[in-house]
Amino acid sequence: MQYFPWCWFSNMQFIGAGGFSAVYAVVLSLPYEPQPVRMALKIVDDKLLNEIAVQSKAFLPLLFQGLTVCESTGDLMMVMKLSNDGNLEDHMEQLPLGDLDLKTITGTIMRLAANLADLHKVGVCHRNVHPRNIVCTDSDYFLVDYRFATPSRESSSVTSMTKAVYGRLPYVAPELRQGVYTEKSDIYSLGVIIWQLVSKVVFPSPDVLLDGSKGDKEDQAEHVYRIEPLPGLPLWYQKLFVACLEPRPENRPDATDIYQALQPIHESLSYSVPLDQRVTEYIVARRAEVANHQRTFAKMKHAISASTTRLYTLSNLPKTERFISLPFTRIPFSTLWSDSFVQNTSEITL
Template identity: 30%
Template sequence: MLRDDVKPLSASPQLAKDSNAVDNLLKISFLRNYALPLIMRDPSLYDLDAFYNHPLLSFLTATSPKYDGYEAAFEQYDIETRQVYSGDIDSVYEWYSCWRLVTSVKMLTILGLDLFMDSVVERYRMPKAHSQLLRAICDQQNRASWSEADYLSFFPSLWFISDGELGYSGNSSTQLAIFNPPYRLRDSTPKMYQHYALKRVDPDLDSELVLLTSSDFQVTLETFYHGVTVDADGSLMIVMAYSEFGNLEQNIARSRPTRWKEILEMMEDTTGHLCVLHSHQWIHNNLHPKNILLMQEAESPMIIDFAYARCIQGDEQVHSTHGRHPYIAPEVLTQGHSTASDVFALGIILWQLVSRVTFPDNALLDKNVHRIEAVPGMLDELWAIITSCLSNNPAQRPTPEHILEQLTQLHRLHGDEFINDETMAYVDSRAKDCDDYIMSHRISRESAFSTNLTDDGIIHTASVTRTSNERLDCYLSLVEC
């Protein structure tokens, strides 16, 4: 479970006054003795042409070492870091993480925000809305102290090689890209720096950018959001960590846990992330398994995609009807989104973790095939938690903190127990029904975003995130509890 006091998966370089003094000196040494000499060989590779004659850079590089190339520079860096740490250090990882510091938005804008912005806007012909967002990120990073956040980097677009589509919604798509910066080492690159996921920014939905630049969320987000880049058409893109282990929806569809421990741990971690979000007065507004990424195989789920997230006060609600069916709470049409509507979505996810049923984004939903009901043989206490989350009355739904407390107790009492044969048979039967249904009901991507009013007056919408669900009162209800 990830909380504010839990360390991120990997530490990144920081210049905090209270951090290790030797480590700080190495970061400063890296900037002057390695990064600047290499960058100034060809600043255009870093989109830093405008700074070529910058007085500070000229001064710093005047007496810097000269290298035949990046591999030669790394060999010297490897020797230096191993001497300082007596060999007990991953110098390859440190090499890449130090470059994160050097190419950080904060570091670049220290040299001159206006000069940096003018150069980037002209180079990429950025639309005004996207350039304004980039400036906002730069301003936010400059206001933060070095100790408050991981470093959001600005990555030149030529550092990415497209490697296919990862996903889409009604507003944007996410692309997989090979990461190929000038400083990439030929023989060894940490897995986290081999690929990135690039998500196009919608200027009308800039909550994700606001959230990822907030120091309140760095413990949750710093291992996932790495920075920004610009697409060929000038659109700003968020650079995110890529997980080869996929998202929770994929995990639900492909795995079959045999002990309750496996399910309860996933439930606890997911609920813990929602606790962090709500503790900072933010609601997610689009919570579903595709927006929960697995950072390790079958574990470490992390809630992502904050495009629709909003900061609220107390019982405040966000009056919008976007979302992905059936994760939209019944009161959203009249009352809007709230922390309680996040809890409703969480309840659907908890049920899926037991039933292993997923809702297709390439077929219309069917009330029988995709029904949400009690799973035979499941823990009675767990079903009670799920039904409380799915209450039609939002005031009667528990808080994520209360859910987490109950899940932790169940884990302690039943974690080592095997899932019984009755439950396993139900899971297999539901999976077969869903697979058979898809074979004859698959539709196109374009159709998935259209409404389909049937003779019974119900809109059997496909399970995709929609920016507008104006007839939410006509949507098919799947919950049978």
């Protein structure tokens, strides 16, 4: 782990709070490099010590570069690559019709699956996978925020013992209500993201998502934010995200399964081949539904809180299964995927 002297940093600017810790943009001038580089500094608290341990163990060459100590405050700070392009959720929000070719989408999924596979390989569960914890830098995506990560063998016992979970709806797997958290719970969260990469539906804060206002079915939150089959996609894509969201964890793929399943498909795809027109029409229609619902909610409630990770007790963890309307097979992924290749991989869903 590299230590960076404080005198190498300049032009420090506060840019926000990552989780519960302040984050600053800085210029790093390395004495052995001709050009300064933009980096990020994140103040380390007790929770971030866990993040340092996980990142240094699983992701040495990625975002986490080392440590420094602020001379004026004495704060220990993580030195990280600066995320130039924000997070995945911002990207979907701002560019709903961007990245609509399967080569780009499968590449993103493979990168995230590789991140999770590296983490699971060292025996750690992330426990807080959602699009705001996926940052884009140098045209690549990285999974971040390991404050709540725990050893895989201890994740369920920690959840059962504390009777609480940090998470963001609807990325929390259903088995958590029974105090069960495994690596397959991380996969469930990834499954929601795989669906979002095409649908471009961005989920709001729990007060909006769980809004119980009565009215026409089309105006109710569980309809507006429904997770359903996507039209105009190859059948294998739907089978992938449906498998990740299977109610029983043992039927979901692991991260390595996802990567290996997509690799030959990704290599066979060409760049800049647009998706079926039905996909674009679907995105536009769903975004209009969401915008209308949030306008109505804001008029009635006068405010919409930020969609962030929250602490839930197991007894009050909301059920989100009603948002999901998918054709689950209830069979293991290995069987499902081998069967799918009996069919033409270019077969399109209706």
